[in-house]
Amino acid sequence: MKVKIVKNNPFNLPAFETKGSAGVDLQAYVQEPVTLKPMERMLVPTGIFIEIPEGYEAQVRARSGLAIKHGISLVNGIGTIDSDYRGEIKVILINLGDKDFTINNGDRIAQMVFIKHERPEFELVEELGDTVRGAGGFGHTGE
Numbered sequence: 265m266k267v268k269i270v271k272n273n274p275f276n277l278p279a280f281e282t283k284g285s286a287g288v289d290l291q292a293y294v295q296e297p298v299t300l301k302p303m304e305r306m307l308v309p310t311g312i313f314i315e316i317p318e319g320y321e322a323q324v325r326a327r328s329g330l331a332i333k334h335g336i337s338l339v340n341g342i343g344t345i346d347s348d349y350r351g352e353i354k355v356i357l358i359n360l361g362d363k364d365f366t367i368n369n370g371d372r373i374a375q376m377v378f379i380k381h382e383r384p385e386f387e388l389v390e391e392l393g394d395t396v397r398g399a400g401g402f403g404h405t406g407e
């Protein structure tokens with residue numbers, strides 16, 4: 265599978281860090297360091313633009329090291345990059361930690377995973393099929 269990429273940053277192309285890595289890291293492309301105070305959020309530019317084949321999406325996900333060490337998370341949980349999006353990939357970071365967190369140009373702030381997805385046809389019906397679970401959810405089977 266091929267992904268076209270345009271970049272206006274001076275960094276290397278995104279790359280898989282190890283043979284088994286599922287995602288490529290996304291680097292912050294900022295003119296000067298930016299500091300996120302606790303609970304502050306920011307749309308962080310990456311300087312990359314991609315064209316994903318139809319039937320695929322890219323998911324922007326947090327990096328666990330930043331999460332555990334600094335409380336850095338994504339406000340949108342997982343960012344969805346649509347195959348028809350041609351804008352800059354941006355990362356919606358939030359500092360859930362209790363200390364200021366500084367982002368320097370080139371810092372690896374998140375990762376991006378490429379996923380195949382379905383686009384189902386919706387069939388309007390009066391009733392859904394029976395199951396043992398039925399409408400039970402949200403912990404109804406116990407802890």
Ligand SMILES: O=c1ccn([C@H]2C[C@H](O)[C@@H](COP(=O)(O)OP(=O)(O)OP(=O)(O)O)O2)c(=O)[nH]1
Binds near residue numbers: 324342354355
């Ligand atoms: O973390 C993210 C999430 C989204 N996007 C870009 C790519 C995506 O294709 C577009 C729209 O994202 P989404 O559909 O999640 O946002 P929306 O609020 O529904 O905006 P829209 O109405 O433009 O679809 O924004 C990012 O760069 N980073």
Ligand SMILES: [Mg+2]
């Ligand atoms: Mg949308």
